[in-house]
Amino acid sequence: MIIKYVYGTGCRFHGDIAECVNTNLKEIPIIRGNITQLIFTGNNLGSVSNESFKNLENAGKIWKLILASNRIVNITKDAFQEFTTLTELDLSTNRINVKDLKILLHYQSEVHPLDILFLNRMGRDAINEETFSTLNKTPALRLYLEHNGLDQFTTSTLSRLKGLQWLVLDYNYITDLKLTTMDSLETLRVTRNRLNNFPDFCVGNSSESYTKNLTLLFMNMYLISSIDNDTFRCLSSIEKVQLASNIITSCPSFFLSSCPKLTYLDLSTNSGHSAKVYPYAFASSSLEFLKIGFNGNAMDIYQSISDTYRGLPKLYQLKLMYTNMMTMSNQNVTDLFSPLTSLKILECFRCQLKCKLTSVLGNKPKLTKVNLKNNYFQTIDTEIFTTDSKITKLYLGMNKIAHVRSESLPISFLNKLSIFDLSLNPFICDCNLVWFIDWLRTTNKSRIQYYPEGYTCASPARWANKRLEEVHFSFLECHPFTTPEWFGIIGGPVILIVIISGVLIYRNRWNIKHYVYMLRKRREYMPLNGENFVYDGFVAYNKSVVQWVKNVLIPLLEGEYNLHLCVHERDFPVGGFINDTIVQHMRESRRIILVLSNSFATSDWCMFELKVAHSMHIEENVDVIVILIEEIEAKNMNNSMKVLLETTTYIEWTEDLVGHELFTAKLKEAMRVVLND
Numbered sequence: 226m227i228i229k230y231v232y233g234t235g236c237r238f239h240g241d242i243a244e245c246v247n248t249n250l251k252e253i254p255i256i257r258g259n260i261t262q263l264i265f266t267g268n269n270l271g272s273v274s275n276e277s278f279k280n281l282e283n284a285g286k287i288w289k290l291i292l293a294s295n296r297i298v299n300i301t302k303d304a305f306q307e308f309t310t311l312t313e314l315d316l317s318t319n320r321i322n323v324k325d326l327k328i329l330l331h332y333q334s335e336v337h338p339l340d341i342l343f344l345n346r347m348g349r350d351a352i353n354e355e356t357f358s359t360l361n362k363t364p365a366l367r368l369y370l371e372h373n374g375l376d377q378f379t380t381s382t383l384s385r386l387k388g389l390q391w392l393v394l395d396y397n398y399i400t401d402l403k404l405t406t407m408d409s410l411e412t413l414r415v416t417r418n419r420l421n422n423f424p425d426f427c428v429g430n431s432s433e434s435y436t437k438n439l440t441l442l443f444m445n446m447y448l449i450s451s452i453d454n455d456t457f458r459c460l461s462s463i464e465k466v467q468l469a470s471n472i473i474t475s476c477p478s479f480f481l482s483s484c485p486k487l488t489y490l491d492l493s494t495n496s497g498h499s500a501k502v503y504p505y506a507f508a509s510s511s512l513e514f515l516k517i518g519f520n521g522n523a524m525d526i527y528q529s530i531s532d533t534y535r536g537l538p539k540l541y542q543l544k545l546m547y548t549n550m551m552t553m554s555n556q557n558v559t560d561l562f563s564p565l566t567s568l569k570i571l572e573c574f575r576c577q578l579k580c581k582l583t584s585v586l587g588n589k590p591k592l593t594k595v596n597l598k599n600n601y602f603q604t605i606d607t608e609i610f611t612t613d614s615k616i617t618k619l620y621l622g623m624n625k626i627a628h629v630r631s632e633s634l635p636i637s638f639l640n641k642l643s644i645f646d647l648s649l650n651p652f653i654c655d656c657n658l659v660w661f662i663d664w665l666r667t668t669n670k671s672r673i674q675y676y677p678e679g680y681t682c683a684s685p686a687r688w689a690n691k692r693l694e695e696v697h698f699s700f701l702e703c704h705p706f707t708t709p710e711w712f713g714i715i716g717g718p719v720i721l722i723v724i725i726s727g728v729l730i731y732r733n734r735w736n737i738k739h740y741v742y743m744l745r746k747r748r749e750y751m752p753l754n755g756e757n758f759v760y761d762g763f764v765a766y767n768k769s770v771v772q773w774v775k776n777v778l779i780p781l782l783e784g785e786y787n788l789h790l791c792v793h794e795r796d797f798p799v800g801g802f803i804n805d806t807i808v809q810h811m812r813e814s815r816r817i818i819l820v821l822s823n824s825f826a827t828s829d830w831c832m833f834e835l836k837v838a839h840s841m842h843i844e845e846n847v848d849v850i851v852i853l854i855e856e857i858e859a860k861n862m863n864n865s866m867k868v869l870l871e872t873t874t875y876i877e878w879t880e881d882l883v884g885h886e887l888f889t890a891k892l893k894e895a896m897r898v899v900l901n902d
Contacts, residue, residue, distance in 0.1 A: 255280040262289040270295040273304045285309045293317040293343070300325045302332035315343035317369075323351050331359035338363050345371040354382045365409075367391035376419075379403040380435075394418065395443075404435040412441040416467075420447045427459040434459035440486075446470040450498075458483045465489035469518070472498050476506040487511055488539075493518035493546055504529035508536025518546040523553055523561075523576075531560040541591075542570040551577040551601065558584035565589065572596035582606045594618040598646065601625050605633035612637045622648040622674065627683065629661045639664060645672055648679025654688040654696050656703035662693050760791040762850070762896075763814035765834040767824040768794075770854055773878075774820065778852075781889065786896060790818075807834055811841060816848045816896075821875070826861035835865055842873075850895050851875035 234255065235248035243260045245253070247267035256263070260283060270277065273292070278284050284307040297319035305311055314333075316326075326347075333339060344352065352373050360366075365388045375397040383389055384405060391412040394402075399418040404426060413436065423444070426434050440462055449471040457463065457480065464486050473495045481487055487509060493516045500519040507515055515537070519526050526548060527533045534543075543565060550558065550573075558580045565571075569591050578585065579601040586595065586609050593615050602624040610616065612635060619642055626647065639645065652658060670676055682688040688696055762782065766774055774792065782788045791810045798806065807830075811817055817838040825831045841847040853875050857866065876891045877884075 253278055253280055255282075257282040259283055259286055261286055262291075263287055264291045266291055266293045266295065268295050270297055272299040273297055274301040275303050275306050277304065278307060281307075287311060289313040291315040291343075293319070293345075295319060297321055300329055302328045304329065305333060306336065309337060311337055312339060313341040314339055317343045317345035317347065320348065321351065323353075323356060326351060327356050327359065330357065334360050334363045338366075340365060341367045341369075343369045345369055345373065347373055349374040349376075352382070354384075357383055358385055361385045361387055364388045365390050367393075367412075369393040370397075372396045375399055377401055377403075379405065380407055381405045383407070407436050408438060410436045411438055412443075413439060414441075414443040416443050416445040418447065420444065420449060422451070423449055423456050432459060434461070436460075438462055440464040443467045444471075445491075448472055450474050452480055453477055454480050454482070457481060457487075460484055461486070463487055467491040468495075469516075470494040474498060474500050476500070476502045478503045478505045479508055480506060481509045481512065484509070485511060489514040491516040493544070496520040496547060500526055502527050502533055504532035505536050507534065510536075511539060512537055513539050514542045514544075515540060516544040516546075517548070520547040521549060523548050523550045524557075527561065530557050531564075533561060535564045537565065538567060540565060541567055542572075543568060544570075544572040544574075545576055546572075546574050547576070549577045551579050553578075553580065555580045555584045559587065563588055566591075568592060570594040573600070575599040577601060579603075582609055590615070592616050596620040597624070599623040603627070605629065607632045610634055610638045614638060614641075617642055618644040620644070620646040620674070622646040622650070622679070624650055626650040627653045629658060631660045634661070636660075636664060640668070643672060644674060646674035648675035651683035652680070652693065653684050654682035654691070654693065655685070656698055658693075658696075659698055659703055662696055665693060757813075758815045759789075759813040760796075760810070761788040761814070762816045762818045763791045763811050764793075764818045764820065765825075765831060765838065766820035767822055767828050767831050769824040770820055770822050773854060777878075778818075778820070781892065782896060786893075788896065803830070804833070808837060811837055811847075816850055817841065818850045818852065819869075820852045820854055821857065821866070821870075822854050823858055823861050826857055826863060826866055832863070832865060835869065839865070839869060848895075849873060850892075852878060852892075854878045 234245070235250050236243050236245040236254060236256065238244075238258070238260075241259060241261040242264065243256050243262070244264045245266075245268065246264060250265075250268040251270065253265060253270075260281070263281070270292070273295075281287070287308055288310045290305070290308060290311055290313070293315050294317070297316070298321060300316075300321055302325075305314070330342075352370055352375060363386055366386060368383070368386070368389060368391065371393060372395075375394065376399060378394060378397070378399045378401075380392075380403070383392070388409050389407060390409055392407075392410060393414040395414055395416040395418075397418050399415065399420060401422075402415060402418075402420060402424045404424055406428075426436060426439070428435060439460060442460070442463060442465070445467050446469070449468065450473060452473055452475060454477055457466075460466075461483060463484050465488065467489075469491050470493070473492060476492070481490070488511055490507070490512060495518055497520070499521060502519070524530075530553075534540075553561070558578065562571075562585055566588055568589050571586070571589070571592060571594070573585065574596060575598070577600060578597065581604075582597075582602055583606045585597065586592065595616055595618070598620045599622070602621065603626060605621075605626065607630070610619070610633065616638075627650070629647070629652070654662075665673065665676060665680065677692045677694045680693040682691050682693065682696065764774060764778065771794065779790060779792065783790055791814050793807075793810075796810065797803075811834075819825075819835060819838060825835075838847075838849050842849045851869065851873050853870075855878075857870075876888055876895070878888055879885060
């Protein structure tokens with residue numbers, strides 16, 4: 226818009242607006258053109274009459290006239306007669322004679338009724354019942370009576386204003402507001418006064434309201450402390466209530482139940498005292514916006530964590546401030562916010578939250594704006610800010626977030642944001658942050674709040690207090706070969722050989738062990754003529770058949786034939802190496818008895834004994850007696866056992882009486898061979 230200053234008039238013009246401000250003019254200068262708004266303030270008119278506007282070329286087109294702060298004392302009733310389209314008049318900060326003001330307002334209502342009238346800073350004597358006594362023909366009016374020093378105020382002063390729709394009494398000294406019937410009143414503002422109690426909107430003890438059509442109520446910055454279930458009883462049409470900066474100490478259960486149309490409630494900055502919020506306090510089927518500001522410990526304020534915000538099906542915006550939630554656990558916070566599934570906007574500024582972000586934001590698929598600035602969040606959970614998220618504005622500044630992982634804030638999510646704030650967090654500037662630094666450098670800076678000055682490194686010392694935009698890492702700094710990579714490059718072939726060798730060794734470990742022991746024994750023992758046996762037979766078996774050995778084999782050979790058998794549970798010394806012990810006791814025995822079973826076939830130690838026995842049979846001609854106590858299953862038949870059974874005559878054990886006799890006979894025959902040696 227082009228602003229033009231017209232020399233000699235003391236006025237500036239832009240569009241259809243003329244501004245003559247603080248130039249100490251004593252009269253209105255010549256103003257030509259199709260001006261629709263005249264702002265003539267801070268001058269020195271003294272008196273105003275119809276003649277005062279003779280220099281206006283088109284007064285009949287002006288709908289807005291501001292004559293505030295012009296030291297006007299006298300004004301004639303027909304002063305604005307030429308302003309045939311005038312709807313908004315501002316006479317604030319003038320000391321107009323009360324009688325002149327009364328006559329002017331009456332005449333104006335008869336000729337050209339006003340829609341908006343400003344009478345701010347006029348003095349308490351100018352605002353009385355007499356001033357407005359003749360305005361009964363005003364069809365609709367917005368009346369501003371700010372800064373007039375009013376202390377006691379009764380709306381009967383305005384009883385003749387049948388069409389009064391908007392009443393502003395801000396910045397007075399009203400301690401007691403007494404209401405009378407004002408059926409047309411839709412908006413009432415009484416901010417920054419000295420009210421101690423909420424006004425009574427009920428006619429007597431009935432449910433009839435003095436202001437049955439009141440929809441907007443602003444009562445901020447008072448000393449109101451009490452709210453009960455009857456406070457809003459006669460405000461059935463109310464849609465918006467502001468009670469910010471009071472000292473409200475209690476929000477009882479269901480105190481909004483008599484306000485079926487209420488959509489907006491502001492209870493912010495109610496601080497400096499102890500407050501209680503009871504279960505279902507804000508329950509409302511119509512409430513859409515809720516702003517709360519009780520300071521103190523949340524665990525003391527909320528009398529039922531899980532029921533505080535229940536019963537709010539339409540709430541789409543919640544704004545909390547200053548409440549101390551530091552001592553709340555993750556589950557407490559989840560319980561507090563989980564009922565609010567319809568939220569689109571959530572703000573919890575300076576709530577001292579120290580929980581997981583999912584506790585606050587979980588189960589809220591409709592969120593579009595999140596403001597959690599000035600809290601104590603340390604990490605960003607990976608499951609919150611996904612590509613499918615509807616969030617377009619995210620504020621997480623002034624928290625304790627040091628690490629920002631790409632999994633927590635996917636690039637696809639960040640690129641959808643219209644506003645993003647992660648400023649004033651203690652970033653650790655290492656290679657894990659490079660992706661975020663690069664994104665900040667390349668994205669549209671207008672979307673990033675407080676960039677670049679708000680994004681600095683807290684550590685390490687190399688980058689401390691440096692802006693993220695100044696941080697640079699070389700490729701090798703952030704992509705060094707790791708130990709596994711070096712190991713893979715240099716040691717890969719070696720590892721492959723080791724693995725293959727290991728597999729081969731493992732699969733043949735008992736064969737290898739057997740041959741190692743055979744080599745050792747050959748070095749340790751020299752062949753001697755004659756016999757040097759301690760035992761008549763070494764019994765190799767698995768512990769699963771120990772009862773058969775004790776109950777059948779030992780009684781038969783030791784009991785009847787007085788032979789001395791080597792049985793490891795009985796004859797092996799304590800503390801020796803079992804490999805050495807097995808080989809030593811086999812060498813001290815005339816014969817080796819192998820008691821074969823399925824458990825024998827799956828035992829590593831038994832297979833070791835079998836291999837040693839087989840070697841001694843071949844190399845030293847030691848007799849091996851094989852007893853098959855049960856049929857060996859195919860899955861257990863390994864190569865060593867298969868060779869043994871194919872090359873050695875074995876004795877089968879059976880419980881059958883005839884078979885038992887045959888087993889005994891064969892065993893005796895085999896042992897007699899031993900006795901005759």
